[in-house]
Amino acid sequence: MASFLSDLFPFLYAACFLALLWQAFRIMGQGFSAVPRPGDPQSAGGAGPAAADRTGRLTIHPELLDADGQLTREDLLTVRFSEDQDASARPGEAG
Template sequence: MIGSLFPLIYGALFVALLWQAFRVMGKGFRAASGPIGDSPSDRTGQVTVHPELLDSDGRITEEALLTVRFGSDDDEASTATGPDTE
């Protein structure tokens, strides 16, 4: 009895998992094919600020922040002034 049901149960589970995998991959392909740079709106409608950017009074700090730039960054408009690395 169990021996005859095993292939049916196995096949049903295989089809269900295959269907779920295609659903998940479809969501990923739809997200990847969307416009770049348009992030979905925040569900609260508010701008999220990291706590590290706030001073002791809860306002965004005005002090200079440490940033990291990589060699492939070609954005010359936002280069920071600093010591030459040549």
């Protein structure tokens, strides 16, 4: 029985290796096909390459919204590190 398993192990190992390799290439192929390239036909749901252009659009981060979905009016804290070369005034200092 032990001889049978030791003879069978390389085949099982190779079969698992090939299955995992095939799966990896299949998943990578899905990732590559998700990126639009110049000259690719337009997708049925989108409006083409112009729809992906966000030039001039305003992005509001969810952290800036209150519980009602409106921009928060409270003061926001900022952090400055000593390496910063920007010499702007601190709050409460005249400038």
